Amino acid sequence: MSFLRSYFGLGAASAPAPAPASVPDTHEAKPQDPTTQSTGVRALPASWYISQEMYDLEKRAIFSKKWLLTTHNLRLPKNGDWQRYQITGFHYVICRDQNGNIKAFHIDQDLKEFDIEKHGMFSIHTQIDKKGFIWINLDGGEKPEISWSEDLEGCDDQERLDYYDWDCYEYDHTWEMEGEYNWKLLGDNYNECYHCRVSHPDLRDLTDINTYVVTPVKSYLMHFGSPTPDMIARGFKIAPTYFFPNSSVNVSRNFFMMQRFIPTSPRTSIMRYEVYKNKYATDEAFHEIDSLYKRVMTEDKFLALGAQKNIERGVFINGEMHPGMEKGAIWFQTSVRDLVQDHFDREVEAGRQIWPAQISMSKIAAQSEENVHFTPLEAEWLKVAYRVEGYPTSDNVNDALKTTSLGGDSPSTNNGPKANKFNEWIASLRASESELSWKAVDFAFN
Structure with a gap:
C-alpha cells in the first residue's frame, strides 16, 4: 500500500489511523454543477492510470460495490438462456432460469457450459x-452496501426515453475492441465533447455539437444534443446516458447500443458493445447508424491509446480540466476520486484491505450445504483459503494458517508440512471432479 499511502498523504511507513472526522458523501456530491467553479479542476494524477495498487483499490472500492449495467433482458429471450461476462477479473453468468427469472452467478473463468443446477x-x-x-x-x-435507489433511481424514468418503443428492439450482435489503455481514459473520453469537432466528424450527423450539454444525476450522466428536423427524420434523435463507473446506452429509433468498458489490468481494457436493432427498421437504416457508431467508437479507441502512451512516456502528469467544456469528465473523475478515497480511509481505519465482493463463510456454508461436504480438516483449510491475500504462496499460506486452529509452520520452515499440505489440497481440488468444491476455494483468490 506504499503508493496509496503516499498519494493520500499518510507516508509509506504510517500505521493505520482513524478515518477523518468528516468523509465526503460520494452520492450527495454528484449533482453539483462544476460550471459554478471559477477555476480549473485538477485532473487525476497520471499514476492512477498505470498503478497496480490503484487498480486493485478500484476493484475493491468501485467494481465490488457499485451497480454495473451488464446486458438487456432481450439478450436472454428463452428460459435456460445464459451469457458469460467479466469485470476486473470477476467472471459471472447472467441467465434466465426455468421459471423465467433473471439471475446471476459467479463462475470459474474456464467453465465451458453453464447449468444452473450444477453451477448456480x-x-x-x-x-x-x-x-x-x-x-x-x-x-x-x-x-x-449501495442500494439501487441510492445509486440509480430515476435513470429509467427519463422522459426522453419514453420517445422510443422498447418492445420493438431485438438483439443483433456483439463486438469488442481490446487495447492498451486504462479504463478511466475511456470514461474521460466518452463524457466530454471538447474533442468531438476535430476527432468525430460523424457526430455532426447526430447532434449540434455547439449545443451539446451533459447533466449529472446521482450515478448517471445524461447527454443532450439538439437534433435538427432532418436528423429526426433520418432516425437520428439520440438519447445517450452514461452510467458510472463503466457503461452507457445510446438509443435511437432504429437501434440501441450498450457500451461497457471492461478493465483487465491497470494498462489494458476491453470496449464491448451489444447492439440491438429495431425489428421494423430497414437494413439500410440500421446499418447507417450502426456503422456510424462503430467509426466513432474506433476513433475513441485510438484517442485512448494515444493518451495512455503520453502517460507512459511521462508527457502527462496531471493538468487542469475546464469546468464548462469538460463538465462530464469532471463528474466522472470526481466519482472515481471520492469512492477510492472513502474506501481507502475505511481500510486505513480497519488496518486491512476490505473486499466487499468476498462471500462470507456462512453464505458459502449455506449455499454449498447440499452439494459440498468438507471434512473438519478441509473446513479449516477453507478458512485458510479465505485469509490468503492473492494467489497462495508458502508465505501467505503460513500467515493464514496461524489465524486458525491449525497453527502455522515455524518461521524457518515456511515451506513446511502444513503449508505444503494446504497446497496439496488445493491441487487435489483442481484435479477433482467436484467442481463446486473447487469453486468454493477458487473464488477466494479472485
Whole structure:
C-alpha cells in the first residue's frame, strides 16, 4: 500500500489511523454543477492510470460495490438462456432460469457450459430496470452496501426515453475492441465533447455539437444534443446516458447500443458493445447508424491509446480540466476520486484491505450445504483459503494458517508440512471432479 499511502498523504511507513472526522458523501456530491467553479479542476494524477495498487483499490472500492449495467433482458429471450461476462477479473453468468427469472452467478473463468443446477452456487445481486436493462452488484453481503435507489433511481424514468418503443428492439450482435489503455481514459473520453469537432466528424450527423450539454444525476450522466428536423427524420434523435463507473446506452429509433468498458489490468481494457436493432427498421437504416457508431467508437479507441502512451512516456502528469467544456469528465473523475478515497480511509481505519465482493463463510456454508461436504480438516483449510491475500504462496499460506486452529509452520520452515499440505489440497481440488468444491476455494483468490 506504499503508493496509496503516499498519494493520500499518510507516508509509506504510517500505521493505520482513524478515518477523518468528516468523509465526503460520494452520492450527495454528484449533482453539483462544476460550471459554478471559477477555476480549473485538477485532473487525476497520471499514476492512477498505470498503478497496480490503484487498480486493485478500484476493484475493491468501485467494481465490488457499485451497480454495473451488464446486458438487456432481450439478450436472454428463452428460459435456460445464459451469457458469460467479466469485470476486473470477476467472471459471472447472467441467465434466465426455468421459471423465467433473471439471475446471476459467479463462475470459474474456464467453465465451458453453464447449468444452473450444477453451477448456480454463488449468486450475485441483480436488478432489472423499467426499460429491461439488467444490472448486477458484486457486493457479497446479504444486501449491497449501495442500494439501487441510492445509486440509480430515476435513470429509467427519463422522459426522453419514453420517445422510443422498447418492445420493438431485438438483439443483433456483439463486438469488442481490446487495447492498451486504462479504463478511466475511456470514461474521460466518452463524457466530454471538447474533442468531438476535430476527432468525430460523424457526430455532426447526430447532434449540434455547439449545443451539446451533459447533466449529472446521482450515478448517471445524461447527454443532450439538439437534433435538427432532418436528423429526426433520418432516425437520428439520440438519447445517450452514461452510467458510472463503466457503461452507457445510446438509443435511437432504429437501434440501441450498450457500451461497457471492461478493465483487465491497470494498462489494458476491453470496449464491448451489444447492439440491438429495431425489428421494423430497414437494413439500410440500421446499418447507417450502426456503422456510424462503430467509426466513432474506433476513433475513441485510438484517442485512448494515444493518451495512455503520453502517460507512459511521462508527457502527462496531471493538468487542469475546464469546468464548462469538460463538465462530464469532471463528474466522472470526481466519482472515481471520492469512492477510492472513502474506501481507502475505511481500510486505513480497519488496518486491512476490505473486499466487499468476498462471500462470507456462512453464505458459502449455506449455499454449498447440499452439494459440498468438507471434512473438519478441509473446513479449516477453507478458512485458510479465505485469509490468503492473492494467489497462495508458502508465505501467505503460513500467515493464514496461524489465524486458525491449525497453527502455522515455524518461521524457518515456511515451506513446511502444513503449508505444503494446504497446497496439496488445493491441487487435489483442481484435479477433482467436484467442481463446486473447487469453486468454493477458487473464488477466494479472485
